Amino acid sequence: MRKARAVLVSAVLAIGVSLSIGAAPAQAESLNGIYRQYSECQRVGSYGDDQGWWDNWRCEWKSQYYYYFLYS
Template sequence: MRKARAVLISAVMVLGVSLTIGATPAQAEKLVGAFRDYSECQRIGSHGVAQGWWEGYSCVWESRYRYYFLYT
């Protein structure tokens, strides 16, 4: 009984890991940088759009780190 349970648990774990590895979204956002000032984040974001490095961006405040993160 213990061997069967161990095999079953191992199979479930392998299946779960294989499903989570293949579950990445097609259009995942990319972290470009972290900034203390919102205006600096906006400036770099719009500069990247003007240079053609990315099509759009967002500046997100993360209070636990106390930084604005630039995602493209």
């Protein structure tokens, strides 16, 4: 019974990993900073754009944390 359960758990994990890898978008956004003020988030986002670190960026308010998150 233990061997069957171990094989089943391994198979389920392998299938889950393969599905999650295949479902990832080609241009996924990444978190590049967390800021208390919107103006600071905008400043860093604009600076990163000027330096060529990223092309598109946005600041998003997360009310559960009370911070702005910079995504690019």
